[in-house]
Amino acid sequence: MNTPVPGTDTSATHKWAELLSHRTIWKAVFAVLLGIAGALLLPKLFGEEFATRQAARLYAPLAGMAYGAGSRERVSVLLIDDASLAQAGQTWPASYGYYARLLRGVEIYRPRAVFLDIVFRDARPDPTFDAFAQRLCALQASGIKVYLAATAGSDGALRLRTGLDELRGRCFEPVAVTYQPDEVDKVAWSYPLEPRGPGGVARRSAALVIHDDFASRPIAAPAEAMALSWGLTPAREGLRRLVEERNESDGGTRADNAPVASPNEQGEAGRNSAMQAQSYCRADYGPWEIVPFGVRNARFNDAEKPVCVFHDTAYAYDLANGAEDTDSFLEHTFKDRIVMIGTARQFSNDYVNSPIHGRIPGVYLHAMALDNLDTYGDDYKHAATLGFNLQADNLKLLLLVAAGLLPVVLVRVVKECTHKESKHRGFKLTLSDAKRFICEAGWWSLRSAVEVMGSLILVIALLYVGEKWLDIGFLTVVDIAVFALAAEWFEWNERLVEWLFGPAKHRHDSKQHKTKVGLLEWLRQHSFTPPITHDESASKSQKGSTPPR
Structure with a gap:
């Protein structure tokens, strides 16, 4: 019976056994532990990150659309x-x-x-x-x-x-x-x-x-x-009244009492009208709200303005206006x-900042x-934060953190399974090398695209579960999603495993090639062991030798 040479693949079983080795298991464990520890400790040590708020601002229009x-x-x-x-x-x-x-x-x-x-x-x-x-x-x-x-x-x-x-x-x-x-x-x-x-x-x-x-x-x-x-979609009357007030204060002509239509109703000419240009706010642009600012501004020319308010709005001076249309408007706005x-x-300092409507x-x-x-x-959605307690909201967040980190573990396993070790050789201007380079570049692009799509799906899933099932506000959910993705994108778990166990040994590594060792291996090598005598060494050498065939 021939003994297989170490480091070579002999079957699919050997490949999966190598894949699901202790290194991959530890990577999965550390991915979960690092995510939970980061979600718990980093906000306490450094405060909430501004980047998380920016990500939440990007999602706020989508949440406003869903709110209806x-x-x-x-x-x-x-x-x-x-x-x-x-x-x-x-x-x-x-x-x-x-x-x-x-x-x-x-x-x-x-x-x-x-x-x-x-x-x-x-x-x-x-x-x-x-x-x-x-x-x-x-x-x-x-x-x-x-x-x-x-x-x-x-x-x-x-x-x-x-x-x-x-x-x-x-x-x-x-x-x-x-x-x-x-x-x-x-x-x-x-x-x-x-x-x-x-x-x-x-x-x-x-x-x-x-x-x-x-x-x-x-x-x-x-x-x-x-x-x-x-909410995202401006109130019909609220949008009209704010436009009228700004036009008057700017010295312009008072706008017509007809409501300002939405961008879809106005068409291109309506969006560029003088009345819209003079207003401090604008109508919402639906799904366009989540595209980059430069693209949105090139499309609508006023993307720098905040969206107009969500609720119907009247002004105190309207009560002194005896016009029939004003009376109908006030009855619609106030009755019941x-x-x-x-x-x-x-x-006045009685203003707040909305992620959608700006300073209102x-x-x-x-x-x-x-x-x-x-x-x-x-x-209603709870404004919860992770902490060291057993409150219901905190337990929900811990469950959400664990759910968000499970896909990180799956991504790590898939990466190990699809990892291709590159052959260390120089690149020459040959047709075979060019083909190899194109294949490797295509594979890297495909894998990166899949990772990006997977990250987006993970965030959407966390937001859906957190808001719909656990009644958690989306700012907290975005915070958890950032920590879950950071453990994978920055490969914190990979670096921690290498620090503990040393870098992974690849099949192309020679026996004489010296590699760095991990912390555990270093401790084992430098731990105190009884000295071995010459006779004991010889005995162990003979015992461990393999007779020639």
Whole structure:
């Protein structure tokens, strides 16, 4: 019976045995361990990476498309801007009488509720204060719920100015409006449902309170923060009103009251119209939103502008306009809806950054959060982060990490199976060498394309499972996907295995060729062993020799 020469392939069984050797197994194990360790430790050590946020920004339009119209037919926004204040002869801060008249104008159109996103914390002398307080009580008594923005006092409870605080519960309900933007890119990726105040006291946010008051099933045990899903398609009325306001402030002619059509309805001429050019925002471009900026801008010429707001928007000065078309617009915008009133003044700091709509008034944050709660209910997306705990969200993330790293293991096995060892010889200008070079280049290109496609499929699968099944916000899922792919693309597991076990031995390596050894082999070679005598050495040599055939 002939003994096969070591290092040669004799059968498919030998090849698979070599493939599934201890090195490949360790590579798979380290791929999983490195991914989990990276997802757990790197954000704690270095903070969230800006690259992850950029990747999430690319995906945000797709998430907005999937969100559809959401529940925006239930929510509208009324803005108090500089033009509205000027029309009413007001400066900032406006008088309490101005707010009383504003609420009276909204009441005419019978909304379901009114949320005033303006904090009345400090008392100031104003003879019209009583009229404002009476209007709040009258609005509540008429069946229209009233919510006022409030901030936490020293005891953690929500507080308002003297004269209003005594009316809580009877004429309005105070709600929390505290919000902290993302520490890395200052974008509103999440919304606090129950922010903690001084002493760790939980205070229910505006969106949560309003949702629970009108929902058939209130949110049970809400998480501290909700991952926001920003809608993509602009509201028909919201887009028109913003265009009109910008045209007037820029000294242009007021646009026609006809709504601005979407790009598909407008055609090429409509997209390049003067009205669109003067607007700070634009309509959405559907799937074109995810293509590189240069390509998108060459196609539409205004890709640098953010997408217009998602919710129907009116302005305070519209309430003073007695035109018939304006009255129809206000009735459509306010009737049987939650009307959220906020400011949009030029020098105000009440703005948030949306990954889709850019810098917008802060009241839209509460509108989008309420829209999410009305749309998803108990299945709203959680703004979770990996940590060393056994909370339900954390266990879901660990499961998602493991699921994302399993394809990395499969990719490693496939790479080992399809690996072709190159013959170390010089390249000559011969036909056979040229063919060999073309074949190797084609094989490398094909394998790279497959890896890229596999990475995209992995990310899409993680996003689908994370959002649809586990109710995790896509920013967290993108973060996990980045760590899962990094272990494979940067071959961290390959380098760690080589550091421990040394480089892989290829069949073309000669016995005399010296290679580097791994850490474990180095420790074995340099560990203390009893000295071997001359007789013992000879005995072992004879015992291990093979008699000639």
